[in-house]
Amino acid sequence: MSKLKLGGMGIILILVVITFMASLAFGLVGVSMHSVSDAFLAFDGSNEQLIVRTVRLPRALIAGMVGSSLAVAGAVMQALGRNALAGPELFGVNYGAALATVIALFLVADASLQTFVWSALLGAGAAGAIVFLLGSWGRERLTSVKLVLIGATMNLLLASITQGVLILHQQSLDTMRFWLAGSLTGRDLELMRMVLPYMSAGLLGALLLGKQISLISLGDEVAQSLGQRLFATKAVCIGVILLLAGSAVALAGPIGFVGLAVPHIARFLVGTDYRWILPYSALLGALLLMLADIGARFVLPSQEVPVGVVTAFFGAPFLIYLAQRRQSAA
Numbered sequence: 001m002s003k004l005k006l007g008g009m010g011i012i013l014i015l016v017v018i019t020f021m022a023s024l025a026f027g028l029v030g031v032s033m034h035s036v037s038d039a040f041l042a043f044d045g046s047n048e049q050l051i052v053r054t055v056r057l058p059r060a061l062i063a064g065m066v067g068s069s070l071a072v073a074g075a076v077m078q079a080l081g082r083n084a085l086a087g088p089e090l091f092g093v094n095y096g097a098a099l100a101t102v103i104a105l106f107l108v109a110d111a112s113l114q115t116f117v118w119s120a121l122l123g124a125g126a127a128g129a130i131v132f133l134l135g136s137w138g139r140e141r142l143t144s145v146k147l148v149l150i151g152a153t154m155n156l157l158l159a160s161i162t163q164g165v166l167i168l169h170q171q172s173l174d175t176m177r178f179w180l181a182g183s184l185t186g187r188d189l190e191l192m193r194m195v196l197p198y199m200s201a202g203l204l205g206a207l208l209l210g211k212q213i214s215l216i217s218l219g220d221e222v223a224q225s226l227g228q229r230l231f232a233t234k235a236v237c238i239g240v241i242l243l244l245a246g247s248a249v250a251l252a253g254p255i256g257f258v259g260l261a262v263p264h265i266a267r268f269l270v271g272t273d274y275r276w277i278l279p280y281s282a283l284l285g286a287l288l289l290m291l292a293d294i295g296a297r298f299v300l301p302s303q304e305v306p307v308g309v310v311t312a313f314f315g316a317p318f319l320i321y322l323a324q325r326r327q328s329a330a
Contacts, residue, residue: 182308257315
């Protein structure tokens with residue numbers, strides 16, 4: 001069985017590589033595979049090769065990393081909350097990052113993309129810390145239900161405040177509307193290098209916690225009876241979610257549905273063991289977001305749409321399907 005799962009990972013990895021190469025070639029300006037290879041092996045400064053090296057390579061790498069981070073964060077969140085409809089956005093991360101970015105734009109008129117990244121990271125971390133502290137407060141310490149309820153409430157509160165600030169400050173609205181839709185346009189490798197350590201730490205931490213996350217997904221009582229230190233493990237899992245989702249949102253904006261849908265696909269393929277779900281989610285998340293990014297280049301003639309619009313278009317029916325299936329099971 002393990003060999004079969006390893007073989008499946010190999011097939012998905014090959015699909016990721018093929019999609020990555022397609023991301024370098026396809027777009028409003030078509031580039032042949034020969035020109036793509038020459039951009040790295042025999043660079044001559046041509047327009048096509050410049051597009052590949054300076055625009056599409058960073059975009060494809062960022063799509064892969066953001067997709068992996070959101071998918072793994074969603075898988076950990078669903079295990080932690082034992083809720084099939086949970087995703088990183090339920091933890092207040094998305095709008096914590098958005099509110100901090102809007103405030104930075106309000107205070108700094110000519111804010112750069114670097115300002116976006118650092119303010120979003122701080123906002124995501126602050127929102128997650130508040131959810132964690134509120135979830136730990138009270139007689140019932142850190143239960144999964146409390147985390148989901150407090151996280152969803154915090155996300156709605158921060159979303160309302162963000163919309164209020166945007167209405168009051170027209171310049172922020174004009175600057176933020178494309179980022180809030182979830183976009184990979186205009187990102188470069190320097191921005192990715194800023195958040196790569198956080199993403200890498202989050203992915204590594206999640207993979208190392210695969211066994212513990214599997215136990216938590218069975219329920220607090222079961223995990224505790226098997227010797228699991230619930231509070232410490234959940235605290236580390238929350239840290240992993242914040243690193244992954246916060247970095248992804250800081251880099252590309254609040255892209256929805258990747259963290260919700262991909263873990264379900266991974267569970268369908270490999271079962272309920274998170275030692276397999278997490279690496280499968282990482283690969284499938286990268287594959288899905290790169291495919292969505294390629295599709296975003298061709299939705300409208302002569303212009304691109306934010307990749308978050310594409311993921312929402314396909315993710316919304318999936319969410320409705322999950323909700324109906326849970327209702328039927330109940």
